[in-house]
Amino acid sequence: MARQSLAERRRQLTEAAIRAMTRDGVARTTTRSIAAEAGVSLSVFHYCFDSKQVLLESVIEAITEHYITVVKEAIRPRATLRETVRAGFQAYWDHVHAHPGEHMLTYELTQYALRQPGFEHLARRQYELYADTYTGLIEELGRSMDFELRVPAPTLARYLAAMTDGLTLSLLVLGKDAVPASADILDTITEHVASLVGDEPARQSTEVAGGTA
Known part of the structure; x- marks a missing residue:
């Protein structure tokens, strides 16, 4: 599988965040749940968003x-x-x-x-x-x-x-x-x-x- 660029990872996580927040609400959505929604590790999330x-x-x-x-x-x-x-x-x-x-x-x-x-x-x-x-x-x-x-x-x-x-x-x-x-x-x-x-x-x-x- 080709390695994704930072921009692609950010888009992936952003769309995952939209799905998670739409389903669970902003306050209840955590960085961990967004990473899980995107199918990536928490470290990848923190690499993309500080x-x-x-x-x-x-x-x-x-x-x-x-x-x-x-x-x-x-x-x-x-x-x-x-x-x-x-x-x-x-x-x-x-x-x-x-x-x-x-x-x-x-x-x-x-x-x-x-x-x-x-x-x-x-x-x-x-x-x-x-x-x-x-x-x-x-x-x-x-x-x-x-x-x-x-x-x-x-x-x-x-x-x-x-x-x-x-x-x-x-x-x-x-x-x-x-x-x-x-x-x-x-x-x-x-x-x-x-x-x-x-x-x-x-x-x-x-x-x-x-x-x-």
């Missing part, structure tokens, strides 16, 4: 990457900006619905970090990562589609992070009861976000109207 804080930050980054990968694939440019934005929200909603335990873990990580002395910065880092991630998505979409932001990108990014945060918690709490209304909810959110971003048809209509006045 503190629990470093591990938790890796977990937060990995969970974010899981759903962002899905959203990035979904927001390939479509006929209109609204269709593109709607597809992104649908992909995110579907991921939460398919992986509720993983998304529930993100809230548990936040509360754990806020309550654990010396870990508070992880909660801040978690939400900074959300905002940075949305900023990246906005910029990437802007390079492939012609639109003009009506609010600064960092403001829109933090707004999207806060909105999806609430949307996620709602689905986790309501479960299947939230699914029947999901289409209407996502349509409403899409319309609002599109109004903050602006799209090609709307801008073109304004220009035509201005030219004929």
